[in-house]
Amino acid sequence: MLSTVGFLANSTPDQLLPARELMAFTLASHILLVPFGVALPFITLLMHHRALRRNDPVALTLARRWSAVMAVQFAIGIITGTVLSFEFGLLWPGMMGRWGDVFGLGFGVEAWAFFLEAVLIAIYLYGWRRLKPWTHFWLAVPLPPAALMGAFGIIAANSWMNTPQGFRLDAQGNPVDVDVRQAVFTPMFGPEYWHFVVAMLMTAGYVVAGVYAVGRLRGRRDRYHRLGFTVPFTVAAILTPIQFMLGDSAARAVFHKQPVKFAATELVWKTDTHVPEYLFGRLNGDGTISGGIKIPQLDSILAGFKPSTQVTGLTSVPAADRPTAVQATIAHWAFDIMVTIGSVLILLALWYAWSWWRHRDNPGNRWFYRCAALAGVACLVTVECGWITTEVGRQPWIVYQHMRVSEAVTSTRAGSLWAMLGIVMVVYVAVFGSFLAVVLKMRTRWRIADEGSAAARAELPPETDTPYGPRSEPEPTTAGTAPGGGSDHTPGGAS
Amino acid sequence: MAEFIAWVLVIAIAAYACAGGTDYGAGFWDLLAGGAEHGKRPRWLIDHAMAPVWEANNVWLIFVLVIMWTGFPTMFQAVFSAMWLPLALAAVGLVLRGAGFALRKPTRRLAQQRIYGAAFAVSSLVTPFFLGAVLGGIASGRVEVGTTASADAWANGTSVLTGLLAIAATAFLGAVFLCSDALRFGAPDLVDYFRLRALCAFGVIVVLALIALPVTHHDARYVWDGLTGGMGLLLIILAAVCGLATVLLLLRRSYGWSRHTSVASVALVVGAWGFAQRPYVLPTSLTVTEAAGATHTLRWLVIVTVIAIVLVGPALVLLYRLDTMGELEELTDADTRAARTSGDNL
Numbered sequence: 001m002l003s004t005v006g007f008l009a010n011s012t013p014d015q016l017l018p019a020r021e022l023m024a025f026t027l028a029s030h031i032l033l034v035p036f037g038v039a040l041p042f043i044t045l046l047m048h049h050r051a052l053r054r055n056d057p058v059a060l061t062l063a064r065r066w067s068a069v070m071a072v073q074f075a076i077g078i079i080t081g082t083v084l085s086f087e088f089g090l091l092w093p094g095m096m097g098r099w100g101d102v103f104g105l106g107f108g109v110e111a112w113a114f115f116l117e118a119v120l121i122a123i124y125l126y127g128w129r130r131l132k133p134w135t136h137f138w139l140a141v142p143l144p145p146a147a148l149m150g151a152f153g154i155i156a157a158n159s160w161m162n163t164p165q166g167f168r169l170d171a172q173g174n175p176v177d178v179d180v181r182q183a184v185f186t187p188m189f190g191p192e193y194w195h196f197v198v199a200m201l202m203t204a205g206y207v208v209a210g211v212y213a214v215g216r217l218r219g220r221r222d223r224y225h226r227l228g229f230t231v232p233f234t235v236a237a238i239l240t241p242i243q244f245m246l247g248d249s250a251a252r253a254v255f256h257k258q259p260v261k262f263a264a265t266e267l268v269w270k271t272d273t274h275v276p277e278y279l280f281g282r283l284n285g286d287g288t289i290s291g292g293i294k295i296p297q298l299d300s301i302l303a304g305f306k307p308s309t310q311v312t313g314l315t316s317v318p319a320a321d322r323p324t325a326v327q328a329t330i331a332h333w334a335f336d337i338m339v340t341i342g343s344v345l346i347l348l349a350l351w352y353a354w355s356w357w358r359h360r361d362n363p364g365n366r367w368f369y370r371c372a373a374l375a376g377v378a379c380l381v382t383v384e385c386g387w388i389t390t391e392v393g394r395q396p397w398i399v400y401q402h403m404r405v406s407e408a409v410t411s412t413r414a415g416s417l418w419a420m421l422g423i424v425m426v427v428y429v430a431v432f433g434s435f436l437a438v439v440l441k442m443r444t445r446w447r448i449a450d451e452g453s454a455a456a457r458a459e460l461p462p463e464t465d466t467p468y469g470p471r472s473e474p475e476p477t478t479a480g481t482a483p484g485g486g487s488d489h490t491p492g493g494a495s
Numbered sequence: 496m497a498e499f500i501a502w503v504l505v506i507a508i509a510a511y512a513c514a515g516g517t518d519y520g521a522g523f524w525d526l527l528a529g530g531a532e533h534g535k536r537p538r539w540l541i542d543h544a545m546a547p548v549w550e551a552n553n554v555w556l557i558f559v560l561v562i563m564w565t566g567f568p569t570m571f572q573a574v575f576s577a578m579w580l581p582l583a584l585a586a587v588g589l590v591l592r593g594a595g596f597a598l599r600k601p602t603r604r605l606a607q608q609r610i611y612g613a614a615f616a617v618s619s620l621v622t623p624f625f626l627g628a629v630l631g632g633i634a635s636g637r638v639e640v641g642t643t644a645s646a647d648a649w650a651n652g653t654s655v656l657t658g659l660l661a662i663a664a665t666a667f668l669g670a671v672f673l674c675s676d677a678l679r680f681g682a683p684d685l686v687d688y689f690r691l692r693a694l695c696a697f698g699v700i701v702v703l704a705l706i707a708l709p710v711t712h713h714d715a716r717y718v719w720d721g722l723t724g725g726m727g728l729l730l731i732i733l734a735a736v737c738g739l740a741t742v743l744l745l746l747r748r749s750y751g752w753s754r755h756t757s758v759a760s761v762a763l764v765v766g767a768w769g770f771a772q773r774p775y776v777l778p779t780s781l782t783v784t785e786a787a788g789a790t791h792t793l794r795w796l797v798i799v800t801v802i803a804i805v806l807v808g809p810a811l812v813l814l815y816r817l818d819t820m821g822e823l824e825e826l827t828d829a830d831t832r833a834a835r836t837s838g839d840n841l
Contacts (some may be wrong), residue, residue: 065831068601075597078550079590085560086586089575096564097572101788104565105795109562112553112803118551119810126547126823128830139813167789178789412644414578420583427587431594435609438601442833449834 012406016187017155019409019418022424024391026087029428030080031387032380037077038151038197039204041121045230048140052133058224064128066208069439071125076435078118080194080428084177091417095398095408102167102175102183103160110153110230117146148197155196159188162390163257164399183391187257191250195386198243202385206345207376210441213369224450230362232373236379237349244342248302252337254393255303258400259312260321261393264328265335266299270313273298280336282487283325287315325393334388341378341385348375496794497787500566501776503800505769507562509654509762511555513668516761516812518549520669521621522592522693523662525612531605537673538612539646540685542600544676544834549596549822551814565796568785569640578632579644581625588622602824603835620662620664625663628654628657634768635715639780651713656707664705664761667696671757672743689744690745693757700760717778721771734760 044066051059085107087095096104123131125138131139166183167175212229228467235362255262260394262268267278269287281292300309314322323331348371355363362368410417521541525697528534528541564571595615600610631654632638638648648654648840670693679686711719737760744753772778776786787793817823828835 061832064826065671068826068831071825072597072601075550075593078553079593081585082553082557082589082593085557086582086589089571090579090583090586091559092574093572096575097568100564100568100571101566101792104561104568104788105792105799107561108796108799110564110808111558112799115554115807116552116810118554119807122551123810123814123817123823126825127817128823128826131826148533176789180792180795189501251742375674410576410579412576416579416644416839423587427590431590431598434598435592438598441603441836442831444603445828445833445836446831448836449832452834453832488567 012232013203013409013411014414015412015417016409017404018421020405022417023091024257025421026080026083026111026428027304027387028384029432030077030084031383033073033077033080034204034378035207035383036073037117037142038069038147039064039199040073040208041124041140041147042201043138043204043208043235044070045137046235047227047231047360052137052202058227062224062228063441065442067125067128068203068216068442071122072438074118074125076431081114083424086226090412092398092408093300093410093411095403098403099175102178103157103164104154104177105180106153106160106184107154108153108261110150113146113149117143117150120146126321129287146194151197151200152193154185155193156186156189157193158390159186160184161398162394162400163188167214174393188253191246191253192390195243195250196245197385198239199379199383202236202239202243202345203376203379205234205239206372206379209233209236209375213372215447216369217366217373222450229372233352236288236375237352240342240345240349244346247342248340248433249298255311258394260314260317260323261390262303263279263312263314263316264323264393265389266329267328267332268299268311268313269315273300273308273310275303275309275311277302278332280333282289283326283328313408317445319419320396321401323393327392327395331389331393332393338382338385338389342383345375345378348372350419391479496565496784496790498560499791500787500796501783503767503797504559504562504566505766507555507559507568509765511552511559512661512664512765513758513761514548514552514555516623516665517668517672518552518698519592519619519623519662519665520667521545521673522596522616523666524669524673524689526616526620529558531609535684536682537688538679540673540677540680540682543680543825545596546600546825547818548814549593551811553593556589557582563795566788566793567776568788570786573638573640573642573777574633575627577642577644577648578629578636580646581628581632581649585622585625585629588618588625590600592622594635603772616640619665621726623661623665624658625649627658630661630768631655633717634718634772635711635778636717636778636780638777640777652710652712653707656703656710660700660703660707663696663700664764666759667693668694668761670752671745673809675754675819676746678750678820686748686750690748693745693753694742700738714776715778718768719774720769721773725770727767727771730763730770734763737763759768766829 001201016488044063047059048063050056051063087106120140120143121289124136124143125137127139156240160183163186164183166179166181168177170176180467209229209232211223213233215225216229249260251265254265267283268275269283269289273465274297276293276297278289279293279295281294282290284290297307303309303311314328322328345395348368351363351368351371355361394400396406397403398408521544525534525541527540528537551599563574591614595611595613595618599608599611599615602611628649630649632649634657635653636649637654642648670689673689674686674693677683677689707786717754722731739758741753741756742758744756745748774784776783814823
């Protein structure tokens with residue numbers, strides 16, 4: 001067994017790179033939809049509850065429209081998620097073959113939770129017309145818990161890959177004496193799970209609020225935009241400082257449980273005390289760091305609250321057992337970008353809190369809405385970054401210190417994998433592009449209808465040159481004539 | 496314990512074949528519905544019938560994969576290594592099918608609907624073929640632990656026939672269900688439209704099965720023997736009875752029970768295959784016991800499955816009941832207050 005490990009460590013199979021790229025590409029695409037799969041039902045239900053409780057037609061319209069978007073988004077999320085299940089076998093059969101029965105149970109929980117979610121969401125999305133209002137609402141209430149349960153399964157599996165336990169190796173190196181409870185509740189599970197769940201809620205909140213922030217920047221100050229902004233933004237803003245603390249404790253858990261990964265994300269070369277913190281910068285093969293801002297002592301202080309804390313360096317393990325300099329730099333940048341964005345979001349949340357504390361109202365400043373419009377996109381970036389940090393920082397292991405990525409990879413020829421990557425990229429670009437186009441088109445239709453009814457209510461003469469003017473006629477002939485103000489662009493494009 | 500999990504796997508595959516199969520079949524008829532004007536009404540029905548349930552139906556497949564890798568990791572590894580290409584293509588097909596279907600509905604332009612519809616319909620044909628071909632390859636003993644990917648594993652007589660049978664079975668299920676759906680949505684003309692297609696699909700299944708008998712005799716000897724004797728044969732006969740009952744019900748225009756008998760016939764065939772393959776998960780090289788994962792995990796898998804049945808079962812029943820009672824309807828433009836835009840032609 002040891003000789004095989006040594007052999008495999010030295011040889012990188014040709015198919016490793018395309019397999020990795022394919023996994024990275026499909027997972028990076030899928031993860032953009034995950035926040036909405038996990039958290040959009042919750043936010044929609046908040047709005048729905050408000051609509052029913054206060055008999056508020058504006059809130060009801062918002063909830064219905066969000067659920068119309070959810071219908072499409074959930075479908076795309078399901079199929080891109082199914083692809084990932086296939087890829088476990090298509091790309092990493094070695095991992096599933098040896099470890100499937102140790103850590104696969106988390107996926108079992110996930111599959112059933114997801115089943116429940118798919119059933120309930122179908123009832124919710126298609127129940128608007130015929131079900132009684134409150135029955136309809138209550139049937140959807142189990143949705144957020146089901147989503148949390150699904151996330152539980154996935155994160156259990158991922159955290160097991162980071163801190164594998166719950167088994168013993170026999171003489172042939174095969175896992176025996178599997179203890180499922182230990183394998184599910186691994187040391188990294190808690191920190192990873194809460195960090196993930198809160199990230200999903202925050203991201204969905206900021207993205208949804210961002211859409212209405214853009215609307216406000218374009219001069220739409222009606223109650224519809226105000227409500228559509230306030231509810232999701234409040235959820236996200238409350239969670240932002242919580243997430244900062246959760247992220248901090250997750251990083252410290254990595255420091256204790258996966259010291260080499262921590263060394264990679266913080267660019268620590270040699271094990272030492274009084275380790276400085278580098279903001280960005282690039283690790284060279286010889287251990288020097290180019291660029292970046294160096295803050296003396298800070299890394300030790302962050303890891304153990306005092307400068308004398310000893311931080312394990314990358315060189316504490318042989319070069320074959322740790323991320324390469326490039327991988328460490330990638331993980332480090334991903335980590336720093338995530339932390340930077342998280343810190344800026346706290347300022348935004350504080351601005352919002354201050355405004356509510358002092359004025360009992362949303363901030364009126366245009367810059368606030370510009371930042372809010374960007375917050376959603378920034379959050380999606382942090383989701384990608386967090387995932388890159390945990391995955392790239394674990395290299396070269398697929399199961400930390402037990403199996404290398406190169407041992408798990410399929411034996412399918414590299415050429416087939418590259419071809420498949422090409423096909424998948426074309427398909428995904430088409431699917432995600434169409435998805436975005438469809439959602440934007442829905443938004444345009446809704447805006448035209450709203451402007452039409454607003455104009456009708458105001459009884460403006462047709463020649464009035466206002467934003468809600470002549471072009472807002474709901475008739476198909478006039479309504480489509482290229483609305484001014486560049487309103488056919490993406491929501492993020494405004495700021 | 497391993498034996499039990501193996502049966503859970505067979506049941507999950509049967510559930511996917513029936514639930515997912517109905518949706519694939521709907522896609523198949525979407526493909527054959529003709530031009531935009533001619534196929535407008537069948538496509539309208541397919542859209543409405545499938546929309547609330549296809550996502551839940553699709554999850555059976557994920558469950559099948561999870562049981563495979565948790566319960567029988569070596570088998571999972573062997574199958575995905577040997578059947579690389581058909582499974583990869585099936586995955587791409589799944590994406591195109593789901594995306595095509597989900598994106599076609601909110602689209603209001605004919606040209607775009609055509610593209611999405613084509614993606615949906617073509618991949619509804621391709622995906623079950625490849626999944627069927629994989630099953631055929633396994634049944635004919637072409638997958639062993641350590642088999643590397645090759646065309647022979649899935650491009651052989653047995654695999655191709657199984658793939659075609661899978662398509663025919665989905666088309667049959669789809670048409671039978673669409674008959675009842677047409678009745679439910681108040682479209683009597685479509686009832687006859689799909690009734691004819693269900694009968695044709697059944698004819699094709701019979702023809703394919705008759706061709707398969709001699710072709711697979713030597714190629715998949717173990718499973719062939721299992722299907723023509725003992726429990727396997729019994730279930731096959733029951734499946735045939737259910738299939739014929741479906742035909743009779745369709746001929747007598749009784750669409751209430753025809754759905755149940757058609758589902759039973761497909762599920763029984765899958766069950767028969769399960770009996771025929773005993774005690775192997777990969778005939779004739781890997782038995783259920785050899786492939787089974789850690790005992791402790793299997794015990795937990797049973798617990799998780801039982802909890803899940805308690806949780807998901809009622810929800811699923813509720814979904815199907817609400818659906819067949821016509822309580823589930825999609826939001827219209829009026830509900831979300833959406834306007835038309837230029838270029839809309841639907």
